[in-house]
Amino acid sequence: MILKKTVLVFTFLSFFTLICCTSKDDAIEELPVKIEEEDNNEGDNLVNYADIDFSIWKVTLPVDEDNNGSPDEYKPDELINGKYRTIKAVQPYMYDDTTDASIVFYAFPLNATANSKYSRTELRELIKPSDSKVNWTLETGGTIVGKLKMLEVSKDKSSSSEYHRVIVMQIHGVISIEDMQKHGFSSNNGPPLIKMTWIDGDLWVYKKSLVNENTTGNNLLDVSSSTWTDEKYNMGTVGFNEFQFSIKATKGKIELQLNNENPYIYEDISLAKWPFQNYYKAGNYLNTTDSGAFSKLKYYSLSVSH
Numbered sequence: 611m612i613l614k615k616t617v618l619v620f621t622f623l624s625f626f627t628l629i630c631c632t633s634k635d636d637a638i639e640e641l642p643v644k645i646e647e648e649d650n651n652e653g654d655n656l657v658n659y660a661d662i663d664f665s666i667w668k669v670t671l672p673v674d675e676d677n678n679g680s681p682d683e684y685k686p687d688e689l690i691n692g693k694y695r696t697i698k699a700v701q702p703y704m705y706d707d708t709t710d711a712s713i714v715f716y717a718f719p720l721n722a723t724a725n726s727k728y729s730r731t732e733l734r735e736l737i738k739p740s741d742s743k744v745n746w747t748l749e750t751g752g753t754i755v756g757k758l759k760m761l762e763v764s765k766d767k768s769s770s771s772e773y774h775r776v777i778v779m780q781i782h783g784v785i786s787i788e789d790m791q792k793h794g795f796s797s798n799n800g801p802p803l804i805k806m807t808w809i810d811g812d813l814w815v816y817k818k819s820l821v822n823e824n825t826t827g828n829n830l831l832d833v834s835s836s837t838w839t840d841e842k843y844n845m846g847t848v849g850f851n852e853f854q855f856s857i858k859a860t861k862g863k864i865e866l867q868l869n870n871e872n873p874y875i876y877e878d879i880s881l882a883k884w885p886f887q888n889y890y891k892a893g894n895y896l897n898t899t900d901s902g903a904f905s906k907l908k909y910y911s912l913s914v915s916h
Contacts (some may be wrong), residue, residue: 658711661911664689666736671703672720672729681729686739703731712908714761715894719903732893735914745784745887746916751860754779754890757910759852760808764903772810776905777895779806781859783886789831800886801838804857804864811849815866816840819880830885845874852910859888890914
């Protein structure tokens with residue numbers, strides 16, 4: 611009997627204690643809890659780079675460090691994923707400016723390509739990175755969009771211009787493999803269809819047109835100025851300021867747009883008869899051989915679509 615009484619009393623006390631504690635907890639006001647955020651400064655160390663996908667571009671430099679008689683070139687697999695930053699030979703001519711997420715292109719007269727007397731630090735589109743003979747037609751079409759700015763250009767003391775000229779974007783023509791084989795041409799170099807040229811702060815377009823619009827057939831493949839000549843148009847003043855420019859190419863039509871201005875459109879017989887394949891180019895193509903000349907510009911972004 612004594613044992614049963616003890617258990618009964620213990621059970622009663624435990625139950626009473628549980629009720630009291632529960633009532634007390636319900637009466638406590640819930641206080642806000644301040645959670646300290648973890649100090650994370652990783653974002654402060656992020657570096658912003660220009661928005662350029664190098665998987666479709668090779669770069670030509672104004673030097674011949676390997677002494678093979680031609681300007682040095684680096685292909686997409688050597689440039690992608692920031693690899694260009696590890697190539698010492700590239701760094702003086704194409705390098706990052708992380709203060710504004712851009713890439714600077716620097717050029718001066720030294721080594722020119724086989725088809726030009728001028729040197730450059732310029733990107734050349736490769737729609738098939740391993741084969742520069744694969745290009746696109748106006749029927750296929752394409753669009754290039756770039757945001758860029760001229761930084762510095764040397765003074766031109768040998769002409770009436772204030773500064774030396776610089777080509778900043780192009781559609782360049784190339785003779786197709788089929789036409790090379792058919793006609794036995796020794797070179798596949800074609801004329802540049804579009805040259806966007808910075809001249810004393812203005813952006814001029816030079817567009818190839820037929821001297822004689824009645825030209826037909828194989829005569830269209832003549833790359834000389836007797837068949838194809840330049841017509842030009844001033845797109846507007848950009849100075850040393852940042853601007854965006856796009857070139858949209860389709861069958862028989864070219865649309866050029868500076869910033870948010872209305873596009874300037876070419877649509878003519880010469881474009882309808884254009885017999886060449888094409889590729890885009892962008893960068894710093896300095897148009898002078900004057901001693902001491904130089905130019906420096908930067909691209910913030912560059913994209914191509916087909």
